[in-house]
Every structure is written in structure tokens, then in C-alpha cells.
Amino acid sequence: MDESVGVLDGLWMWLEALPLSARIGESAWFPFLESIHVVASTFLFGSILMLDLRLLGRASVSHRISRIVAEIVPWTLAAALLAVLTGFPLFSTRATHYAHNIAFQIKIVLLLLAATNMLWYHLRTARTIASWDTAPKPISAARFAGMCSVFMWIGVMLSGRWVGHLL
Template sequence: MFYNILDWLYNTSYAEMMRDSLWGYPIGETVHLFGITLLFGSILLADLRFIGIARHIPAGALSGGYLLRATWIGFALIVLSGLSLFAAYAIDTINSPIFIAKIALIAVAGVNMLFFTFRVSNGMHLWDRDVTPPTAARISAALSIALWTLTIFAGRLIAYPEIFETAS
């Protein structure tokens, strides 16, 4: 069933264009990098503040009014290009252990983000100038940086399946 859907996706004319046209895949990869730059750049700046670095910046204004917009634009670019790149080689990609690891990392990063948003950040307006956020926020922010960094690593390594071939 799942493979039928992937098979259908692989055979759509859009996936075929991504796979076989001269520019489809390179453009998809480039847009993916634009998105990574916006998403990771903005998340890193916010998380460092949440950890307690650059404490003189009011956390609420930094995150809510400014960086979060960049994060969402980056996310949109990543999802659009990512689905396109995935469709082009759907079956090969789903069988790649490092791709599965990447999706797992994104899922954990997403849960961590939800935890931060709904359990930790309700006091963010109090993290004004020179206020260090509570420990739970600092741990969540550090985890966020680690998870997104590993996601970038895993994403690049999808291009090297030979590294992850099990000796069999």
C-alpha cells in the first residue's frame, strides 16, 4: 500500500521532470539550501538567546517578532523543495537508512519544538534584557541546535549511500 503510493508519486510527470530534466533537481537542491539557511540561521540565533548567550536581547521580541518569520519562510522552502526531491527518487530514498534517520531527527526536533512552545515559552515575555531563561528552556534550546545540526549532516549524507551499506 505504502509502496504503491510511492510508486505512483515516482511516476507522476512532476517527479519525472524533477528526475530527468536538466535543471529540475539542481534547482530543487538550491531552494532546499536557501530554506536551510533561513531555518537554521534563525533557529540558531533564537536558541542561543534561549540558552542564555546574548542575554541583553529581549527574547520575546527577538523570537516572536522577527526570527520566527524567517524560520517559517525557510520551513516552507524546505518542505516544497524537499518533497520535490523526494518524489524524484521516492523508492530509493525511502530505502535509505540515513534518510530515515533524518526524518526521525526532524520528528524529534519537532516534538522538542512543541514542548518548548507549549510547556516552556509561556513566560518568554519575562525573559527580557539580561534575564536567563529557565533550565527547561535552556536544555530544550541546546537540544534543538544539536538536532537541527545533525539533520543537516544526515541530509548531506543521503548523497553517499555507500557509507551506510551494511556489510552483507
């Protein structure tokens, strides 16, 4: 365990020593990327919330779930990609610090949980979607996925915002 942490720390130190990381950290690139990161992450949550509320039977109940998935998820994934592409350079400016920042660690765990929840829904739960696609209140596994998503993303937002308060 200790050894693997050591290897990772070596990676973080290498990353933050890159000239590009230093340039981002010392210039207007940092706030620029951060403002795009905020736009991307709020759009990510704002878009997936529409699907989550449909799964919970709270909104757009007259629309097929599969239709909302087809229309919303590509936008959510595009926003997620943008959030990662802007988030990684931000991380690289002080990689060692962020890797040891408890808020950042919690954020990453919640992100992985949210991604797992999403994958589980699409690969397992949605297999039987034909029988509840039009149901105002879908099966409990689908409702559970929607609820988990809402709470996990709120957690990601909270821990993400907290990262900057632990400098």
C-alpha cells in the same frame, strides 16, 4: 507492520511514477530545487540559531526572548515551508529509494524531533515566559530546548547531506 510498509511503498511507487517526478529527476529542475533547498535549510538553521543561543544565554542577552521569537520565528517558519516545498519534489523523483535510505530516515526522525522540541517550547515551556523573558540565563527547560534545537539541526544537516552518498 509489514502491511503498512507495503501500503507506503505503493504510495512511493505511485509518486515516483508521476510524469512530473520523472521530469524533475531528469532535468535541471533537480539541481535548481536542490540549490533552493540548501538556501532554505541553511537559512532555517541560521535564523533559529539566534534564538537557540539566546535561550542558552550565549547571545543577545540584553534582548527580551519573546521579542527575538517574534522577530525570528516567522523567518524560520517561512524557510521551513520553502525547504519542504523544494524537498518534496526532490523526494518524489526516487521516493522508494529515499524512503529506504537510512540517512533519509534518520533525517526525518530528527526533523520530527526538532519540530516537537519547538512545539513543546512554544506551547508548554513559554507559558511562564513573563518571569524569565529578560533573564540573561532563562529557566533550565528553555535552555534545554535551545540546546536540543542546536544538536537536532546539526543532525538534520549531517544526515541530509549523507542521503546523497547512499545512492
